Amino acid sequence: MTQPETAEPLLPPPPHEAMIERMLEHAHAIEAAGKPEHAAALRSSLEGWRRAQQDWIERLARALAVHHEINNALVGVRGNAQLLLMGPAGKQPGVRERLEVVIRESKRIQEAAGRIREIKAAIGGADPASRAA
Numbered sequence: 690m691t692q693p694e695t696a697e698p699l700l701p702p703p704p705h706e707a708m709i710e711r712m713l714e715h716a717h718a719i720e721a722a723g724k725p726e727h728a729a730a731l732r733s734s735l736e737g738w739r740r741a742q743q744d745w746i747e748r749l750a751r752a753l754a755v756h757h758e759i760n761n762a763l764v765g766v767r768g769n770a771q772l773l774l775m776g777p778a779g780k781q782p783g784v785r786e787r788l789e790v791v792i793r794e795s796k797r798i799q800e801a802a803g804r805i806r807e808i809k810a811a812i813g814g815a816d817p818a819s820r821a822a
Contacts, residue, residue, distance in 0.1 A: 700811035705742055709735055746812050753809035756802040763802075767795045 712735050720728035770791040779785050 750809050756805040759802040763795050763799050
């Protein structure tokens with residue numbers, strides 16, 4: 690079995706952690722300059738911001754779980770279209786082509802839902818390789 694190609698990430702890592710680290714370095718320099726109360730205030734502000742940012746990311750990840758609902762609905766749509774294709778309706782002129790369009794377009798929707806899953810993973814949600822929400 691061959692390994693799937695590793696796709697380029699949809700989003701780069703969030704820049705806020707690097708910014709926080711730089712600000713903590715500044716806090717250390719402020720403290721070294723003899724202003725520990727200013728350094729403590731900066732550290733406290735950064736920690737509050739970090740917590741608020743993490744809470745926001747967690748809420749966004751929950752909102753992006755919509756990809757799972759989309760995929761669940763597509764199972765029913767695609768499955769029923771495939772069943773109709775196999776029956777007498779699939780042999781009627783024009784019906785087969787329309788059912789094939791339904792199946793093809795459901796694949797496009799599934800791929801879009803996969804990109805939502807990748808965004809969720811990029812912000813710290815589920816593993817992009819996971820099929821689960």
